[in-house]
Amino acid sequence: MSAPLLDVRDLEVAxxxxxxxxxxxxxxxxxxxxxxxxxxxxxxxxxxxxxxGVVRAKRGEIVFDGAPISRLPPAQIVRTGIAHSPEGRRxxxxxxxAENLRLGxxxxxxxxxxxxxxxxxxYDLFPVLRDRMNQTAGTLSGGEQQMLAVSRALMARPxxxxxxxxxxxxxxxxxxxxxxxxxxxxxxxxxxxxxxQDVRMAxxxxxxxxxxxxxxxxxxxxxxxxxxxxxxxxxxxxxxxxGTKPI
Amino acid sequence: xxxxQTIWIGIGVVLLALSFFAQNLLPDYAVRVLTxxxxxxxxxxxxxxxxxxxxxxxxxxxxxxxxxxxxxxxLSLPVATKGSMLPDLPGWLAGWYLxxxxxxxxxxxxxxxxxxxxxxxxxxxxxxxxxxxTLGFLVIVNEIVINADSLTRGARTFTGVPLETxxxxxxxxxVVGLIALGRIASSPTGRAWRATREDVVAARAIGIExxxxxxxxFVLGAFFAGIGGALYAHxxxxxxxxxxxxxxxxxxxxxxxxxxxxxxxxAVLGTVVVTALSEVLRNLERGMDFGALSIPPLYGASQIALxxxxxxxxxxxxxxxxxxxxxxxxxxxxxxxxxxxxxxx
Numbered sequence: 001m002s003a004p005l006l007d008v009r010d011l012e013v014a015x016x017x018x019x020x021x022x023x024x025x026x027x028x029x030x031x032x033x034x035x036x037x038x039x040x041x042x043x044x045x046x047x048x049x050x051x052x053g054v055v056r057a058k059r060g061e062i063v064f065d066g067a068p069i070s071r072l073p074p075a076q077i078v079r080t081g082i083a084h085s086p087e088g089r090r091x092x093x094x095x096x097x098a099e100n101l102r103l104g105x106x107x108x109x110x111x112x113x114x115x116x117x118x119x120x121x122x123y124d125l126f127p128v129l130r131d132r133m134n135q136t137a138g139t140l141s142g143g144e145q146q147m148l149a150v151s152r153a154l155m156a157r158p159x160x161x162x163x164x165x166x167x168x169x170x171x172x173x174x175x176x177x178x179x180x181x182x183x184x185x186x187x188x189x190x191x192x193x194x195x196x197q198d199v200r201m202a203x204x205x206x207x208x209x210x211x212x213x214x215x216x217x218x219x220x221x222x223x224x225x226x227x228x229x230x231x232x233x234x235x236x237x238x239x240x241x242x243g244t245k246p247i
Numbered sequence: 248x249x250x251x252q253t254i255w256i257g258i259g260v261v262l263l264a265l266s267f268f269a270q271n272l273l274p275d276y277a278v279r280v281l282t283x284x285x286x287x288x289x290x291x292x293x294x295x296x297x298x299x300x301x302x303x304x305x306x307x308x309x310x311x312x313x314x315x316x317x318x319x320x321x322l323s324l325p326v327a328t329k330g331s332m333l334p335d336l337p338g339w340l341a342g343w344y345l346x347x348x349x350x351x352x353x354x355x356x357x358x359x360x361x362x363x364x365x366x367x368x369x370x371x372x373x374x375x376x377x378x379x380x381t382l383g384f385l386v387i388v389n390e391i392v393i394n395a396d397s398l399t400r401g402a403r404t405f406t407g408v409p410l411e412t413x414x415x416x417x418x419x420x421x422v423v424g425l426i427a428l429g430r431i432a433s434s435p436t437g438r439a440w441r442a443t444r445e446d447v448v449a450a451r452a453i454g455i456e457x458x459x460x461x462x463x464x465f466v467l468g469a470f471f472a473g474i475g476g477a478l479y480a481h482x483x484x485x486x487x488x489x490x491x492x493x494x495x496x497x498x499x500x501x502x503x504x505x506x507x508x509x510x511x512x513x514a515v516l517g518t519v520v521v522t523a524l525s526e527v528l529r530n531l532e533r534g535m536d537f538g539a540l541s542i543p544p545l546y547g548a549s550q551i552a553l554x555x556x557x558x559x560x561x562x563x564x565x566x567x568x569x570x571x572x573x574x575x576x577x578x579x580x581x582x583x584x585x586x587x588x589x590x591x592x
Binding site for chain 2: 054086090091092093094156
């Protein structure tokens with residue numbers, strides 16, 4: 001495998017007295033799509049937040065493109081090329097669709113012609129966003145907000161996209177359209193770390209996957225292998241999997 | 248610059264030109280109300296960046312007005328007056344004074360500097376916590392003003408400030424303040440302000456540094472609060488620590504909330520509406536005769552009526568009259584996109 005774009009080593013994160021991640025290690029190669037699976041509270045979102053710097057790691061290291069980033073403030077991490085589309089969509093509801101997209105390019109300090117062109121590409125990818133560009137984002141449907149959240153993250157022109165549950169609260173038909181768009185991004189070489197509850201959808205897009213349970217990696221492998229081992233994945237979710245390290 | 252901004256600036260310039268004639272043609276009472284309205288509108292608009300756009304609901308804004316008023320007062324007292332009024336003034340302040348415009352500008356800068364010192368720790372808080380903490384700031388300013396006798400005459404009235412604020416000056420500063428705030432509010436900085444108001448986590452996730460972003464709104468607002476305070480000092484000539492406490496805070500906050508937080512045109516509208524209503528009601532409560540019908544004086548009724556109005560507006564339009572929106576003049580040619588930065592290059 002080539003040098004990883006992202007390398008997480010022995011990461012430990014705690015919220016007060018509650019430990020959310022206990023020594024998680026994972027790596028992502030350039031151009032790879034990695035899925036992060038697991039039940040609620042397994043620590044998936046925490047891992048993404050730690051990578052984007054929104055929460056601080058207690059121990060361990062995060063190396064992006066050869067440089068440690070775990071001590072950097074979030075704004076600087078965005079500038080090094082990691083964009084985070086947070087859980088629950090989190091668009092700016094009172095701002096228009098166009099303003100939301102514009103803000104995605106804010107940290108990059110992009111020239112006007114550049115971000116205008118970028119915005120056009122996302123209007124092309126999700127035409128409904130063009131139709132609604134002057135509407136406030138709060139008036140969009142769940143699926144449209146998710147399209148906006150993903151597009152806003154991509155406006156930063158990241159080298160790594162962190163996606164937190166893009167299918168959450170989105171109608172199944174829209175989810176399929178969204179994943180089709182993500183697949184086209186993957187085809188263009190975008191590296192992604194995807195947190196997803198919809199295991200089948202996630203494994204259809206991803207190259208590899210890790211399964212988290214109560215803050216530890218309990219299973220990992222290629223997407224094809226995990227698709228074939230559905231019993232093992234289910235067991236890893238439920239905590240009866242044999243041969244994993246004790247927690 | 249968008250069409251809306253150009254039209255607003257045009258309106259401002261025309262009004263400013265008219266104000267030179269108005270101050271000679273209109274009765275004194277009208278000129279007085281208009282001047283105070285302009286100063287208040289500047290102060291309310293200067294609350295919009297922090298309170299409305301970044302969601303840092305500060306209750307301490309009047310503390311900045313006090314800093315501006317006292318700074319301008321101390322700086323612009325003539326040397327002879329300083330000797331009699333403030334005999335204990337430190338030597339480096341005693342021997343000189345500034346004229347109106349420079350003292351106003353320095354007062355604004357002093358206030359902005361205070362806001363940097365105060366804002367850096369306070370803006371780590373958010374929501375109700377920041378409101379309570381900024382209220383603490385207001386009380387602290389009041390105590391300092393009362394106890395710093397040698398600079399402020401303590402609780403006694405500070406008087407002798409040259410009366411320089413005319414209607415054109417007040418309106419001129421209002422126009423300057425609105426243009427500056429409006430330009431910044433529609434710039435990338437203004438968008439970042441509103442992003443931190445909408446969702447702090449999402450703002451951080453796309454690389455907006457929330458602390459410096461909020462601080463910039465807070466400090467800019469404080470600068471214009473200091474300017475407004477200086478205009479106030481130069482308008483009244485005398486004031487005391489009591490002038491800058493809860494009553495004035497309530498007045499300015501209610502103007503902001505009624506007009507619509509996060510909107511500069513809302514700030515002006517709220518100021519005009521509240522001022523006009525309280526002036527009309529104040530005259531009505533003295534009682535009057537309509538032919539056979541005579542209304543007895545009802546002192547205090549105007550405050551009750553205003554209070555009821557606030558309640559009614561909050562029930563019917565909880566966002567205020569304009570909410571976060573600005574009054575816009577739609578572009579006649581292409582109404583396609585209305586955001587400022589996406590107008591054709």
